[in-house]
Amino acid sequence: MSKEEFCSMISVSEPGPGDGGNTGSWRVVRPVIDLEKCIPAKTGKPSCFNCWLYCPDAVVTKTLPPTIDYTYCKGCGICAEECPAGAITMVDEASFTKEEK
Amino acid sequence: MDNDKKTTVLTLTDEEIVNPGNRACSGCGLGIVYRTALKALGKDTVLAVPPSCLTVLQGLYPVASTKLPCVNVTFASTAAAATGVRAALRATGRDHLNVVAFAGDGGTGDIGIQALSGACERGEDIIYICYDNEAYMNTGVQRSGTTPKGVMTTTTPIKGKLQHKKDVPSIIAAHGIDYVATASAAYPLDLYDKVKKAASMKGGTRYIHVHTPCPSGWGFAPQYTVHIGKLGVTTGLFDLYEIVKGEFSLTGESAKRVGKERTPVEEYFKTQRRFRSLSQELTDEMQGMIDAKWANYTA
Secondary structure, eight states, X not given: OOHHHHHHHTTOOEEOSOTTSOGGGGOSEEEEEOTTTOHHXXXXXXXXXXXXXXXXXXXXXXXXXXXXXXXXXXXXXXXXXXXXXXXXXXXXXHHHHHHHO | OOSSOOOOTTTSOOOOSBOSSXXXXXXXXXXXXXXXXXXXXXXXXXXXXXXXHHHHHHBOSSXXXXXXXXXXXXXXXXXXXXXXXXXXXXXXXXXXXXXXXXXXXXXXXXXXXXXXXXXXHHTOSOEEEEEEOSSBTTTTOBOOTTOOTTOOBTTBOSXXXXXXXXXXXXXXXXXXXXXXXXXXXXXXXXXXXXXXXXXXXXXXXXXXXEEOOOHHHHTOOGGGHHHXXXXXXXXXSSOOEEEETTEEEEOHHHHHXXXXXXXXXXXXXXXXXXXXXXXXHHHHHHHHHHHHHHHTOOO
């Protein structure tokens, strides 16, 4: 039996993003980072990154400035709650629908 | 852990072993625990997972969110299956890999305790991580052995649970294994250091119990996962400690709280709907138990 046949027989899964689909569609509020307030983006030095540390879905990057992957962000709002500078605001998804169309 | 250098946000690796877009609920505490623990374990790891929220999170067919080999096993056999994986690795000359059993509180303290106790007694070379969300969340919030007293679940819908929470880490520590630790989803860096330490202590069974807030099961808005996890520690209800070869020591936030004022436990109860039927007497009883427990802790 080939490896492919064996894997499909015992239902081996392949790793990849989005096993729950595009989970960004679950979101009702969208986190938006204000780069004027965000500490690492403002100072240009790696620091803080609480949003990246606490994100349950690994959609925030540890970069300058931090970015959020909206394809998979479920909009839980932990990043906004834990941001010490209050730089992340949760904006209603409905306010984006017009401009995205 | 005092002598070791503690990990900070900046020194924590940005390599992700869990892919985004998994099936965990929005704001899931387990998402933080799983992501951080796997960072500490690295890619040389084999996981054994029983039915739990984690089975859903780590990946169903055909796409899995975890970039590691992962064996899905029956509820009662997690530690036994991990033992088997270790034996197979030893036989095939790949003994350097970490074998990690990752189970929920029901799969650890209720259904899986027999296999876990056996593995601890034999001193199997495995790491067992229990994420404790204090009920059977995956099947719809039924009471478990680790559900605290007074909590409303779907199987204790009127008065709440009548019995106190089972102290699983103490049961495991009574086996005399090398390493037992508790951690919280709200303190990922502390969790990271503990998993790292467990992974470095090869040769015996290592157990880590992680307090994991669950927005849908506990009844709070998803953005408060970390806030409530921190309250659980700052009120003294759940302590962060480690027992290394029998030596007990508090760590992190709990160590800082010794001899200092703690947040009243009522603050923690108020944040969650599962405590809505808690009476004042029971709140006072819980506060008394916490105070008695902390009276024994010295800096």
